[in-house]
Amino acid sequence: MREIIAAIFIIAGILVFIVALLGIYRLKYVMNRMHAAALGDTMGLGLVTIGLMILGKDVFHVAKYILIVLFFWMSSPIASHMIGKVEMLTNKDYDERVHGK
Amino acid sequence: MYLILLVLWFIFSGKVTLEIALFGLVICSWLYWFMSKYMDYNVKKDIAVVKKIPLFLLYGVTLVIEVIKSNLAVIRIVLSPGLECEPTFVTFHTDLKSEVSRVTLANSITLTPGTYTCGLEENEYTIHALDKKFTEGIDESVFVKQLRKLEE
Structure with a gap:
């Protein structure tokens, strides 16, 4: 039973990753693509780790998975912030930025 | 610590x-x-800091709820046939005092898919949003209210 619930969570996480990948291909501009990439960072990773937490053997496994999510959520906004800032400083073409899908 | x-x-x-x-x-x-x-x-x-632990936990729970909500919204946009979205830039000012809470707010905005912070200078945020509806009420979001409580 535990394995089935864990598998459901992990498969849901992988589906979110697939949607994120699809979004990166379908959207056309760097800044819009980053939104799609953020899907995998937050919900995909979260669901997969919840699935693995259910499979975990003792409390230390669960704590380590929580730490993985915590550190990832602390560091990933900074990376996307840097990408966004560089894109904003280097590309002055406002029209493309706002209306290009 | x-x-x-x-x-x-x-x-x-x-x-x-x-x-x-x-x-x-x-x-x-x-x-x-x-x-x-x-x-x-x-x-x-x-x-x-220890006295504020319940507020921190509350902030974490709100963050997770907001992340899930905006995740579903972004998934809907990505899977919609015509990619129905209007990417926009918004700037807004905040009245948060300390640098830590400003950075936390910027990081929380970036962490929720659909919006992210491209610029943060003094108290002016530049936000890029995938759709106009993500920007509604962004300067008075739940994060701001909770961070204000945390600052006290």
């Missing part, structure tokens, strides 16, 4: 034995002494 260090030590060692506990106590005491001497940590500040 000392307790956080000790808990981290136990998590990374993976089991609790007398030997590990003794080593952990010694190493954490030394680390804490180092941090309070050179890195501007002290017991008073730690006690002030």
Whole structure:
């Protein structure tokens, strides 16, 4: 039973990753693509780790998975912030930025 | 802070034995002494933080709920046939005082898919949003209210 619930969570996480990948291909501009990439960072990773937490053997496994999510959520906004800032400083073409899908 | 260090030590060692506990106590005491001497940590500040733990937990729960909500919205946009979205830029000002809470707000905005912070200067945020509806009420979001409580 535990394995089935864990598998459901992990498969849901992988589906979110697939949607994120699809979004990166379908959207056309760097800044819009980053939104799609953020899907995998937050919900995909979260669901997969919840699935693995259910499979975990003792409390230390669960704590380590929580730490993985915590550190990832602390560091990933900074990376996307840097990408966004560089894109904003280097590309002055406002029209493309706002209306290009 | 000392307790956080000790808990981290136990998590990374993976089991609790007398030997590990003794080593952990010694190493954490030394680390804490180092941090309070050179890195501007002290017991008073730690006690002030401990009193705010329920607010921190509440903030974490709100963050997770917001992340899930905006995730579903972005998934809907990505899977919609014509990609129905209007990417926009918004700038807004905040009245948060401390730098820590400003950065936390910027990081929370970036962490929720659909919006992210491209610029943060003094108290002016530049936000890029995937769709106009993500920007509604962004300058008075739940994060701002909770951070204001945390600042007090």
